[in-house]
Amino acid sequence: MFWRKKDKAADVAVEEQVVQEPEVQVEKVVEQLPIVEPTVVEAAPQELVKVELPKRNLTKGFKAVFSRIKFDVENLEELQDILIQADFGVSAAEEIVAEVKVRAKKSGSRTEAELKEILTDLLTEKMTRSDVSLNLDSGKQPxxxxxxxxxxxxxxxxxxxxxxxxxxxxxxxxxxxxxxxxxxxxxxxxxxxxxxxxxxxxxxxxxxxxxxxxxxxxxxxxxxxxxxxxxxxxxxxxxxxxxxxxxxxxxxxxxxxxxxxxxxxxxxxxxxxxxxxxxxxxxxxxxxTGIALTKLDGSAKGGIVYAIQDQLNIPVKLVGVGEGINDFGFFDAKEFAIGLVGEK
Ligand SMILES: Nc1nc2c(ncn2[C@@H]2O[C@H](COP(=O)(O)OP(=O)(O)O)[C@@H](O)[C@H]2O)c(=O)[nH]1
Ligand SMILES: [Mg+2]
Structure with missing residues (x-):
């Protein structure tokens, strides 16, 4: 979500539209309205209109890190190795594996699907932060x-x-x-x-x-x-x-x-x-204040997201998954964890 300057001429139409309609349609409404002298808009006290930016999911996937290993609760060393190779960091890898074991024991999980779900949930929890949105809402523009x-x-x-x-x-x-x-x-x-x-x-x-x-x-x-x-x-x-x-x-x-x-x-x-x-x-x-992590389309090193947030305490806000104009997404911990584990 962010705030942009309200177009005076479009006041009513925009306000009504903005509450319910996606932004693309708002612009259509604005386009149809008579053109206003720029000076009029500039001179008016700045009023802001709340704009809900469209949610952007990743259009392309990235390489799953764990899909190729066999999950076995008795033998999770391989999981630990792969976490390290994927740049989670050694101590984080140890912690994750230990926690997967604890949760598996508690819930009596043994199957590969169950273990993958435990891992996905754990990674989601550990990567979720409240400060992943771009800071575009103070109202002080540009x-x-x-x-x-x-x-x-x-x-x-x-x-x-x-x-x-x-x-x-x-x-x-x-x-x-x-x-x-x-x-x-x-x-x-x-x-x-x-x-x-x-x-x-x-x-x-x-x-x-x-x-x-x-x-x-x-x-x-x-x-x-x-x-x-x-x-x-x-x-x-x-x-x-x-x-x-x-x-x-x-x-x-x-x-x-x-x-x-x-x-x-x-x-x-x-x-x-x-x-x-x-x-x-x-x-x-x-x-x-934030990280944009690129080239996840060609990398099996997605664990760097985890390591950066864990060690530097800086949120990963954007991820790039290709060279095209639409090949990026806002970081979403759950989407990311599912992508890494290759579940579903
Ligand atoms: N595969 C892939 N390539 C990317 C991505 N982001 C950037 N690139 C490519 O990486 C190269 C360097 O990018 P550029 O934006 O020029 O980097 P800069 O020097 O930091 O400005 C270019 O060839 C880009 O097309 C991405 O998310 N995925
Ligand atoms: Mg450049």
């Missing part, structure tokens, strides 16, 4: 989402998917191309801006100070009445001090005008324990 992570993790792709989703949900979105290090990075974001019907603020020259681009993106997003501003950054991790300085500067210039709603760290799940190392480094230099 919401700024700062996206960080090493090169190749999937930042730009995730931004494109998320922007498209928000635009489909009725939001106005601006992207800030603060990865100014490579011209190709700007072009790639521009392609996603076009595909997702978002605005974009680009550097005026190659290698322009990323903070300057972030600053301009904030000004433009405010001026064009955006609901959400998503800022792409470069992910050079060679030098922690350099990264800290760069992200710190970007933060400061944004916060001159707007609070940052979300610092989303993008991690490539196929990199396994490396993703954990990156997560630790980035949480030290940026106040990470």
């Amino acid at each position: 919401y700024v989402i700062l996206v960080v992570g090493v090169n190749g993790a999937g930042k730009t792709t995730t931004i494109g998917k998320l922007a498209n989703y928000l635009v489909e949900g009725g939001a106005k979105v601006t992207l800030g191309a603060a990865d100014t290090f490579r011209a190709a990075a700007v072009e790639q974001l521009e392609t996603w801006a076009t595909r997702s019907n978002s605005s974009i603020v680009k550097p005026v020259s190659e290698g322009q100070d990323p903070a300057a681009v972030a600053y301009e993106a904030v000004e433009k997003a405010i001026a064009n009445g955006s609901d959400v501003l998503i800022i792409d950054t470069a992910g050079r991790l060679q030098n922690k001090q350099g990264l800290m300085d760069e992200l710190g500067k970007i933060r400061r210039v944004i916060e001159k005008n707007l609070p940052i709603s979300e610092v989303l760290l993008v991690l490539d799940s196929t990199t396994g324990q490396n993703a954990m190392t990156q997560a630790k480094a980035f949480t030290e230099v940026a106040a990470v």
